[in-house]
Every structure is written in structure tokens, then in C-alpha cells.
Amino acid sequence: MLLTSENQTLDSYAPGLRERLYGHGLLANEGAQSTAVADWSDTGGTSLIVPTALGGAGASAVDAVRFQTAIGAVAPSLAAATTMHHLSCATLFEAAEDASQEERDLIRALVEGGTVMASGFSEGSPGGSVFRPTMTARRDGDDYLLSGRKAPCSLSRSMSLLVASALVDDSERAVVLVFDGAEGLRREEFWKSPVLAAAESDALILDDVRVESDMVFLTSENDPDDVHEMTGYLWFG
Template structure:
């Protein structure tokens, strides 16, 4: 099995989840009545990457990449949605490094309760940067009034908490925690495509939502140089890439089970998958060894760039190898072909990244914003 190591990591950190996802099947996991998110939340997977001292499981980046790869092969929507949860977790535990004891206690309570966190980061706008806050907050006494919109926002229906970035009083960046059910917070239908619909990527609209001061982390205090924010996006890039690596590996496993099989086609597809896995894990190991900041972020951006083209090549070879009848008779495989295409839509865009990578290659520091 190409995913034996990944499956072992999944079983270790979320006992029973793989069996549930397999029993339900990929098509049902991606359908309108999917229970995948609920199954994941009940398996202990919510605290995967959170350090143990904050109530989490403390998985390394390598382990988390393997975990998400296994999930992506079984339930792509779950892999994409939970990546946004982990981004929220990473943002919080990075902020906790410089937080007060009370703030750290709050984060620990949220983690230990298995809180499902939606992410109010990374909304793409034509001509804009996904790394600049689109929500705004203004001080109102000891509280803050938060307004804005996040579309799409994965986990919009299952979340207990929204972790959002905001610009406070037009100049100061902050991370803001908003509980589901807060006055002024509403949800609107957004994601109308059938692919990855089970990620619950609707729109969240905030209209002067009142947030207590202890739910607002001012980044000028906690992250003046954007280091923690950059680290959160390293987690995002690693885990979203792992999800689609899982989709691609699942396709190749389907091709490998065929008898007879075109050996050259299968070997070419295997080579693509293994090259993606090796490069992604290399960055994850670098991260686990303490690398942070521009250079490792640039290398991950290049891995994601290469994966975009590699996923197209894998899909093409598997399509050719399985043939038209398999496509017609295997809805899970047909779905995987379409799901792999969505990788290219995750932020940041190539337009946004390319000029920064060129500058980095010429010796400048790599920064998203």
C-alpha cells in the first residue's frame, strides 16, 4: 500500500476515523449528508498540531503531513476543511508564545474541549493580497466591534469558533475569536460547485459583532514582525498540499490495483506522487528542525508551484491507465479527478507569489505581505 505509513499516523492520532471514512466511502464522505467532519471531531483530531502544553497532541509537521495525506485520500473535503481548522490552531498557539497566562489558559481550554475552529484568514480578492486582513474592528470601550465577510469559509456550519484576522482602528493587525451564535454573525450560501462541497465552505458575514477584549490578540504586541503569522501559513501550505497529495496517491493506488496494468504509465504516475511526497516531507522536516521565516516559506511555495503541474500529470496518466469504462463505473475515481483540480485555487495565487519568488531568487527576503 502506498499510504501504509500515512494510515498508521492517522490511526495513531485519530483512532477509528479511518475505518469510519472507509466504511462510508469517498462518495458519501463528499455528499450533502456527509458525517466526515463530525467523525473527525469525535476522533480527537482537532488538537493534532497543538503542543501538549496547550492541551493538544503535539504532532510534528512530518506527522501532520502524513495525517492529512491519509485523510485526503479518503475524504478530500475533510482534508481541505480541517486544514483551515489547523491554520486557526497554529495561529493561536503561535500567538500563545507571547501571550499572558490568562490568554494561554483560554487557548488551552478551547483545545481541550475539542473546539472546531473555522478560519477567517486568506480571502482572495482580485488584485489584492490574501495576507492582508479584510475584516475591520473598532474599539468600543473595553470591547471591539468586528465587521467583515469571509467567503468561502470552510467549516461554516460545524464550527464552534471563528478565528479571524482583522485591522483594528484602520492600522493595527489582530487575531480575533468569535463564538458561533454571536449577535451579528450570520451565514450565507456560497459554495455552489459539487466538488468539495462537504467542506462546508459558505460565507460568514459579521456586522458589528461585539467581541470582549480578552478575545482579541493584538499582533503589534504578540507578533510585531509577522513571524508567527508566517509560521501559521507554513502550516497551511504543508497541510493543504498534503490533502491533495492524498487525492493523487489514492488515484495511483486505484491504477496499481488494475490487472493487467500499463507498467510505464503506472511508473510515471508513481514517480510524480513520490516526488511530491519527498519534497513536501523535506520542507516539513526542515520546519520540525526549527526553520522559520522567508527561506523555508519560499521553498514551500516552490513545492506547491511544482505540485500544481504534477497533479495534472498524475491525473492524466491515471485517466489513460484506467480507461473510459473505469471512469464511467467508478464514481469515487471520477470525483477524485475533479477534486485534484481545486488545488490550484487555494491561496496565494501564482500571480501573487511569482514576483516574490523571483525577488527571493535574486537575494531578497521572501515575505507574503
């Protein structure tokens, strides 16, 4: 039977999600009023690839691909959008390898809380590098002020957290966590095509968003060789 192993994998990690998605149907899942992201979040899909030690489901890369394939068969927008969530998750749990216990506790709390994460990492471009952040941050006392733009940014309407890369003081890269509702963070309409409309790919604009230091993971401290961020992109691929 077509997609047998994929559907079994989906059912094992997110019980009830497949029934919800097929119950709505393709057109509803892809429409502007789609509830697919909420269905995915409600059934435990957010923690798919996060290691069990950090509160996740601990899916292998093979199972993750099967899971996403099963979703994509009935809700292409959800499959596309949640791939960006998993990129953010992978970057965080890889960073946790060298993080302090306090930082690991934070990541675990985010995972166990079912946090929906939007990705503010750089987009690939011809001749460019995904490791060159498009957002900038500058120190302001004990905090950082983050500015920049991510367009399109999938899950922009459902996210609880934006995980972004930034260049700090024009000299050092960092992974920065910004919670939805932060002052200086706003959304703008971007993706106007009906294709993949339910991926929620609007623009996120940040204008001097204040971020506390414990929400900023400096690469010099956590990932001097870019290994963790690179591994995050491998999961994404």
C-alpha cells in the same frame, strides 16, 4: 502497501477515524449530508498539530502531512476543510508563545474542548497580501465591533469558533476570536458545486459583532513582527 505510513499515522492520532470514513465510503463522505467533520472531531483530530504543552497531540509537520494525506484518500472535503482549522490552530498556538498566562489558559481550554475552528484570515490574491485583513474592527468602550465577510469559509456549519484577522481602527492588525452564535454573525450559501461539497464552504457575514477585549490579540502586543501569523501560514502550506 500504498499509504501504509500515512494510514498508520492517522490511526495513531485519531483512532477509529479511518474505519469510520471507509465505512461511509467516498460518495457519502463528499455529500452534503456528510458526517466526516463530526467523525474527525469525535476521534481527536482537532488537536493534531497543537503542542502538548497546550493540550494538543503535538504532531510534527511530517506527521501532519501524512495524516491529511490519509484523510484525503477517502474524504477530500474533510482534508481540505480541516487544513483551514489547522491554520487557525497554528496561529493561536504560535501567538501563545508571547501571550499572558490567562490567554494561554484560554487557548488550552479551546484545544482540550475539541473546538472546531473556522479560518477568517485573508485569502491570497494576485498582487495582494494575506497579511492585509479583509475584516475591520473598531473599539467600542472596552469591546470591539467586528465587521466583514469570509467567502468561502470552510467548516462554516460545524465550527464552534471563528479565528479571523482584522484591521483595528484602520491602523493595527489583530487576531480575533468569535464564537458561533454571536449576535451579528450569519451564514449565507456560497459553495454550490457538488465537488468538495462536504467542506462546508459557505459565507460567513459579520455585522458589528461585539467581541470582548480578551478575545482580541493585537499584533502590537503579541506579534509586532508578524512572526506568529507567518508561522501559522507555514503550517498551513
